[in-house]
Amino acid sequence: MSVVPLHSNNAFHQDPKFGRLLLLSLIVHVVVWAVFTGGWFGVSQRPKPPVYYVDLIHKPVLNPQAGRPEPRPASKPKPEPVKSAAVTPSAPKEPAKPVAKIPPKPPEVVVPKPTPKPEPKPAAKPVPKPAAEPDRRTEQKLQNALDEIRERQKHEAERDALKERLAKLSESVNAAATVPADVPVGMPDGQGNEVGVSALAFVQAFIQQNWVLSPYLLDQSRIANIEAKATLAYSASGKLVRFRINSPSGNQQFDDSLKRAITKSDQLPQGLPKDLELVVTFNLKDIAAARR
Amino acid sequence: MKVMQMLKVSMVVLFLCGGLIGCSTTPPVTQMDDQAKVTQADMSQQAEAKGVDEGAVKSEAVPSHDAVAGLERIYFDFDQFTLSADARRILGENAKYLNANNGLQVVIEGHCDERGSDEYNLALGESRALAAKNYLVSLGIDAKRISVISYGEEKPLVSGSSEEAWAQNRRAEFKAVH
Amino acid sequence: MFVRWIVLLVACCALPWSVRAATEIEISAPGEQSIPLALTQFLPDQGPQSARVAAEINEVLNADLDLSGLFRFVDPAAFLDDAGRISLLSNQVNFPQWRMLGAETLIKGSYSLTGEQLVVEARLFDIVNRRLLTGRRYVGEVKDVRRMAHAFADLVLKALTGEEGPFSSRIAYISNQTGHPELWLMDVDGKRPIRLTDHRSIVLNPDFSPRGKEILFTSYRANNPDLYRKEIYSGKEARLSYRPGLNVAGRMAPNEREIALTLSKDGNPEIYLVDISGRVLKRITDNWGIDSDPSWSPDGSRMAFVSNRQGNPHIFIADIFTGKAERLTTQGKYNATPAWNPKGDRIAFTRQEGGRFDIYTIKTDGTDERRLTFGPGNSEHPRWSPDSRFIVYSSDKSGNRAIYVMRADGTGARRLTTLESDSRHPAWSTRW
Amino acid sequence: MELVLNAGPVVKLVLLILVYFSVVSWAIIFYKQLVIFRAMRDSERFLDFFWSKKRFDAIGQGLDHYRHSPLTVLFREVYRELAQNRRQTEGQEADNLVADLGEQERVARVLRRSTTSESHRLEKYLSFLATTGSAAPFIGLFGTVWGIMDAFHGIGTSGSASLAVVAPGISEALVATAIGLVAAIPAVIGYNHFVNKINVLTGEMDNFSQEMLNIVQRMSSRVH
Incomplete structure (x- = not known):
């Protein structure tokens, strides 16, 4: 009986690599998570409510950046079909466009100041600030009327301060790009320069109002x-x-x-x-x- | 600061002394200022101010002292109890009358116009009466014959809110005590 | 190998944490500066209906709470059916209905009338949190209905601000309704005036003792401005100081053992401390000029007063113990009638500017001067409410001098007394 | 998603531990599935192969195809032992009977040892599944309890006890229990499944050991 020596014991078993299986398991988990949270379950089935855009008054637009071209025209030269049709439709080689001014700085865009566009929108700040101080000389004026004026002035001042704050806030918020430009909310043909506020400023105004x-x-x-x-x-x-x-x-x-x-x-x-x-x-x- | 205060105080004291001694000096600048301003501010009101005659001495006033025919009242400037030259002249006359009527006991009533704090005006009236009394005493009248009382702005001679009325009300009156 | 998993897991857990970084916003003014309040008409619970009782409660609450400046009243015309129900428990009130109207606070109440006996139940609700904030049941007679309403207004302020209101206190003042200036007492809304003196002379300068049981005043009854004190309830009266010359502007110290008083017994108006029987304890001021009109600091260690020692009348503050005085006001040429507020941080006074007097306040360190009234007419003689929220003063802007009250910031002025007679020298009592 | 992100740190830690348990137990399930599936498959084929051959050395040449089966390992060990034995007996003239008895004894020992080591190999990591199955729900429960505690504490500080305030906190807290169960259930199922399979394999190993002993006995009696 001839005996054939067998190869060494260690290499015989080739157990599967546990690390790889761990990775597999991890992938499975991530996939399951993604499936659950990604909205494949039920969410997409819900029909989207119809959206009507009615431009009656200036309501804060939740995300005025919607529809805005990418803030970095340098990296992605984009044609601006929305903007001024008279201007050459695409001029990607021009690094700085003085006409169409798609600004790389968001603040300029979003600050709610009246744009020179001939839109039927009223100016954002229609505050007829009466700078008149309580007139000390008119003796006939009743104290009550004075109180009223003062009250109104106070309100006026508050409103002004509030507006200023809002503007500043939306500016800073947009500068920090907290609300990404690609969120699909806003005006359907938004150009990014509508009068409006960001989501954050909107929430702020809402809480303040309450x-x-x-x-x-x-x-x-x-x-x-x-x-x-x-x-x-x-x-x-x-x-x-x-x-x-x-x-x-x-x-x-x-x-x-x-x-x-x-x-x-x-x-x-x-x-x-x-x-x-x-x-x-x-x-x-x-x-x-x-x-x- | 301290020096300034002292300077001011000493100036006022000097002025007072001057007034008492009887040098004829022009009224102080501040006084002029006050006067001018007040007059200007109330030009418009003078028209509608009630007539001077209307505001006779209030009938319900404390019925204790009687006016003495020979003793004239003196007038003061706003927020002042210094004696003007005119006042000193009148006081001189009054002193003569008092010397002539030796038995007469008088009370000097200090009054103010309606403007200003009532408490302060009471004190101001008192100071006015006292200024008059001190001047009379300096003219040789026995201090025991003279008492003072301040009515502040409570007993205006004439009612009304005009500069004229106010000027009439800033006064010291001499009344006989029975 | 194991290290790799750990790294992986840590990375996985770091992911959600980094997402969490919260955005910050700042809100630096409230959207509305007055609390929307729904004040319902009180409803009859048992016994007969009395429109007068309900109307009176409503009127008092409306006036008091409006004066406080805290509230904006929700229009009663907008009230829904809950306003017509006696539902005084927080689980019975229809809070959503009220919230719909924009109200944040709600006052409801009922009354029961049996003969002259009146029971009033009043409740204050927090609509947002749907809970009872405060409530009270008042038992009394019909004539006390205003007092009950004032007391509840005080309670409302206490529930919302933590500090009781001053509406149950009274205001003393001088009025010449009878032909002579006499001392009167009225509610803080100007109602229920009572005459306290019958001197038929000149009565001036009332001031309450710190506990509110007595009033000091000056009267010419004995042909000299003498200081009197009067017990309000018993009506007992005593002549306290009757030295020759002035005995005016008496102000009782917070400890009720000393009275600051202007005397001119030594030939010049100076401020003295006398004890409650009139004996001089100490002389506070000593100079050639007029010193008058003291006002105690709430702790009784200092005193504001008027002096013209530097030429024009100005407000000074003297230390009671050392007698050292420092000038407080620097502006203007005529500052007078200081009133130290019960909180101790501000002093109200009058200043003549352009020939007219207006009321100002200033911090006790001489900073932060504020003008409260802007004419027309003269506004004088400010006195603080016991909670330092309001200032009562006299003004001749509508003809005769009358008593007015306003908030400590100068807003919300309203007249308390009629214009038929001359009313002045208000003094506000402590709460009682 | 926000439920998880909004949770407090302790709840988060609990969730992390549970995710770790879940990931590892799933890795073990995959691993065991692979190992046991191969072992079953190879065992069956090996037994066919084994009985189709007459000679040990012929079998020994073909072992590589059935390397995942524990039976293969048993056979290989026995074969090596026998081969070693032969080499020794060729060298020196020993008492055959003694040698024979010793041979059987040694083979039996080798078989016992191999069976044990193979069972261990098969059962490797299974204890983790058992632990996950029993501990994960408790860990999840702990997270829930803690979360609810936190939520109630929050209510205390915010002063409002309406359902709107309470509910989010509790629902956050309950996520922990859910994840605990999600981790535990597959672990328990997998554990039972594998233990069952391993029992089968161990039985086969026992049977095979007996067969081998018989064969060895027969061989030695044939030699002499």
């Missing part, structure tokens, strides 16, 4: 430096998922008013481009400034 706080609730001396921060999480449908007042001001009245404002803001009137988590700082700087 925030009711009388300065008479507070110690007047505290108005300048009172502040609280709250974290709000909105789902894409505009629903307030969760909120927390992270750093309360310590003033009961102030914090209560915030809670009321947030409770009232539990459902945005429109959806958002995506889920949004916000850290909102509440303070009274504008009031304090108006007082001064």
